[in-house]
Amino acid sequence: MQDYSNKTSTTSNKPLxxxxxxxxxxxxxxCALKNVSxxxxxxxxxxxxxxxxxxxxxxxxxxxxxxxxxxGKVHINSDNLGYLPQKFNYSHQxxxxxxxxxxxxCKKQRIIATKKSKALIKTWLKKMEIExxxxxxxxxxxxxxxxxxxxxxxxxxxxxxxxxxxxxxALDPKFRRHFNEIINRLSKEGVTIIYVTHDLHDRVDDNxxxxxxxxxxxxxxxxxxxxxxxxxxxxx
Amino acid sequence: MTMQQExxxxxxxxxxxxxxxxxxxxxxLALAVAAAFLSPxxxxxxxxxIADGIAHISFTGISIGLLLSSQALYFAIPFAIIASIAITIxxxxxxxQNDASISVVSxxxxxxxxxxxxxxxxxxRSIESLLVGSILTVSTSEVQLAIILMVITIVFVLAxxxxxxxxxxxxxxxxxxxxxxxxxxxxxxxxxxVFVVIGVKTVxxxxxxxxxxxxxxxxxxxxxxxxxxxxxGVVIAIFTIFIGITLSYxxxxxxxxxxxxVYTILLIxxxxxxxxxxxx
Numbered sequence: 001m002q003d004y005s006n007k008t009s010t011t012s013n014k015p016l017x018x019x020x021x022x023x024x025x026x027x028x029x030x031c032a033l034k035n036v037s038x039x040x041x042x043x044x045x046x047x048x049x050x051x052x053x054x055x056x057x058x059x060x061x062x063x064x065x066x067x068x069x070x071x072g073k074v075h076i077n078s079d080n081l082g083y084l085p086q087k088f089n090y091s092h093q094x095x096x097x098x099x100x101x102x103x104x105x106c107k108k109q110r111i112i113a114t115k116k117s118k119a120l121i122k123t124w125l126k127k128m129e130i131e132x133x134x135x136x137x138x139x140x141x142x143x144x145x146x147x148x149x150x151x152x153x154x155x156x157x158x159x160x161x162x163x164x165x166x167x168x169x170a171l172d173p174k175f176r177r178h179f180n181e182i183i184n185r186l187s188k189e190g191v192t193i194i195y196v197t198h199d200l201h202d203r204v205d206d207n208x209x210x211x212x213x214x215x216x217x218x219x220x221x222x223x224x225x226x227x228x229x230x231x232x233x234x235x236x
Numbered sequence: 237m238t239m240q241q242e243x244x245x246x247x248x249x250x251x252x253x254x255x256x257x258x259x260x261x262x263x264x265l266a267l268a269v270a271a272a273f274l275s276p277x278x279x280x281x282x283x284x285x286i287a288d289g290i291a292h293i294s295f296t297g298i299s300i301g302l303l304l305s306s307q308a309l310y311f312a313i314p315f316a317i318i319a320s321i322a323i324t325i326x327x328x329x330x331x332x333q334n335d336a337s338i339s340v341v342s343x344x345x346x347x348x349x350x351x352x353x354x355x356x357x358x359x360x361r362s363i364e365s366l367l368v369g370s371i372l373t374v375s376t377s378e379v380q381l382a383i384i385l386m387v388i389t390i391v392f393v394l395a396x397x398x399x400x401x402x403x404x405x406x407x408x409x410x411x412x413x414x415x416x417x418x419x420x421x422x423x424x425x426x427x428x429x430v431f432v433v434i435g436v437k438t439v440x441x442x443x444x445x446x447x448x449x450x451x452x453x454x455x456x457x458x459x460x461x462x463x464x465x466x467x468x469g470v471v472i473a474i475f476t477i478f479i480g481i482t483l484s485y486x487x488x489x490x491x492x493x494x495x496x497x498v499y500t501i502l503l504i505x506x507x508x509x510x511x512x513x514x515x516x
Contacts, residue, residue, distance in 0.1 A: 064412050083412050094280055096405055097461045109398040137460035
């Protein structure tokens with residue numbers, strides 16, 4: 001996709017949630033991202049799309065602070081960030097229960113979880129329809145069930161900025177709809193959401209912004225413009 | 237329990253009234269408990285061989301210590317800590333696999349140690365005891381040192397229980413959550429190094445890594461949660477030390493080796509038990 005838009009920010013009076021200025025990321029000689037600049041405001045919903053290997057996950061890792069930019073600045077205006085990574089770096093033989101994983105997302109953690117935390121975890125497990133799995137080992141869960149556990153871990157602190165990297169990839173269609181309802185509700189409550197996906201067909205919010213990334217920002221705008229330009233490119 | 241059974245039990249454990257056996261027991265328990273607290277973090281983050289690598293490294297540290305002083309530990313402990321940090325740096329910064337980093341540093345250190353032993357005179361006896369250890373001839377100060385190490389390890393693990401778990405399970409999410417993963421990794425490596433150096437003197441280079449590997453491995457066969465893996469490992473370690481020392485005394489076997497054999501039997505037993513439980 002060609003450069004279609006130089007405007008890489010949303011326009012509203014709301015305060016900034018995220019701002020990236022001329023950000024580049026290199027791993028040795030390989031340049032994963034080059035001169036990325038964009039900003040979104042609090043309460044915005046942004047979908048990030050792009051082909052495989054385009055730097056979407058690198059961009060997400062930059063925003064959550066797992067990697068540092070080689071050049072440029074990343075400004076995150078949130079004291080309560082939720083993160084749902086694409087791949088989970090855990091061993092399948094690791095002895096850890098659902099409850100232990102979710103508790104690792106809680107802000108204040110103790111050796112023995114408090115009653116309040118236990119009750120909160122129970123509520124979320126119920127909401128995600130996996131209450132019966134609370135004491136199960138993560139190793140015995142299906143991919144979709146694990147994804148729900150990691151989603152609870154991301155949401156349990158009630159984040160005001162939620163960053164998700166292909167969150168529905170392991171979910172079945174039924175739970176995908178349920179998941180999208182939850183995300184839609186959060187968006188309506190004012191949570192800023194960044195959502196990496198390959199599939200915009202089941203997008204949650206029609207007013208969401210779309211950002212097409214391929215090493216740099218190639219498009220930033222609304223869905224109708226994005227769809228029109230994608231069709232135009234297909235015709236060419 | 238009948239009178240005769242009571243007498244038999246008393247005879248079986250009567251040897252613990254002797255001071256050298258008490259010291260061996262205290263030291264064995266202190267080291268085993270310290271190792272059991274480190275075990276899940278090392279084994280589950282694929283660093284099971286780090287204790288083995290540091291044991292080879294400590295051979296050089298103790299050799300240098302013996303060459304320069306009567307207090308080898310004063311040289312060996314900082315030497316092993318530096319080497320363990322070097323392993324962590326190689327893994328983190330030089331993009332090397334953990335097992336490769338351990339092999340590089342331990343092979344180099346062992347080579348230097350062997351050169352020192354060859355060049356130096358009068359080493360043979362001390363070096364042999366380094367290989368197999370001498371738990372029955374430990375001094376009061378060595379027991380005290382092991383107990384201090386155990387207390388430090390327990391305090392460290394309990395104080396950082398959740399961050400250590402997060403770092404071991406999902407390092408990227410731990411970093412996102414604000415866990416100082418590098419600092420924790422270096423601290424864990426340094427603590428493991430101190431454990432190994434103190435352990436080598438008493439249990440031997442060849443067997444010390446068994447103390448850190450077996451507890452989590454055995455426990456992991458039987459439980460689902462991380463907490464129970466840790467607690468179970470400690471219980472298994474204490475049980476193994478008691479049985480290992482008792483058997484080695486009555487059967488006149490080397491103590492360190494007997495402890496490792498008991499650990500291995502327990503691992504096989506736990507594996508079989510898990511299979512039976514799964515089938516049912």
